[in-house]
Amino acid sequence: MVNNSYEHYRRGVNCYWNSMSLLLEQHGLEHMILKHLSFGYIYSNSKLDITFELEAESSNSLGWLDQYINIKRYRLSEEELYEFLKQNKDPFLLCVNIKALASEYRSFPNIHDYHYLNVVSIEDESVRVKDQYFGYRGLIPINLILKAIQPDTIVQIGEVIQLEVNYDYLKEKSKDIINLIRNELLMRFDQYLEGTFKFDGVLNYVGKKALEKLSEELDTVIFSAIERAESIQDNWNYLLRRFNTSFIYSREGMIFYLTKYKNLFPFDISILVNCMEESLAITRHMSFLIIQANLKKKGPEDLxxxxxxxxxxxxxIEEKIYEQINLLRSELDKISI
Structure with missing residues (x-):
């Protein structure tokens, strides 16, 4: 059983995998999400564009999980969604325009962008939502949900995602799945120890190398964010979101996973997790410094x-994490999995 203090941790770098993790959890399959987690931290360039936050690193495919789980995807109109909500009994994901929700719920940012909600159940004229990414858990009126899927230039809006699971087949293949999960951890170890990887032709730095690269380019990173042609507040929030995505969310997801599913692995990972928590505490403080700079109207030089x-x-601290991962990687080599 995972420590309750971890329950608020995000389960990945973007809203899709946070919600998919919860959907898998509701089917008793959250342990299979490791493929879409990373030890973090991740850094690619100082421009703070999409490659900085690397949301594209994990595409919306389940990869090898597709062998064991069938995903149903379809897009619904307002009328079709209303009927679906009245008839459906199972949890699902729904893609909405986040700006519509922000008009009534402050947990959600007031930006025109898509967001995947984890819909747990329907209660009268409301849906019960468990949103790990923005931290909202509670009811949202169906009328507001319908407003949030109105036709839009964002192509994902209105998409429904459900899982079809053959539990007998999963039970039959449980040993194969555990081996795949352990092999996935091995690949995560190797990625971290390598310190770099390429995605879509872009070189990305991981762990200690990511922090060192950020330190080298810090002036450019911060000035490029606050000199955007937006309001000062928008620019600070832009920097905050990009920093959190690369230097907090991925680390949170892995800490949550390793703590909750430590029994899946044939070695003690407690020292590694403790070091990761210590490192995360500092990057969270750095995130707070961005908020403080915004509120107190500090200049970039202070930050x-x-x-x-x-x-x-x-x-x-990251040097200690490298040592621990290297040690566990060596232990894994000695174990036949």
């Missing part, structure tokens, strides 16, 4: 000075 000090601290 850069504070960040550089914190980066020195977190890099030292």
């Amino acid at each position: 850069i000075r504070s960040f550089k000090q914190k980066l020195e601290e977190v890099i030292k």
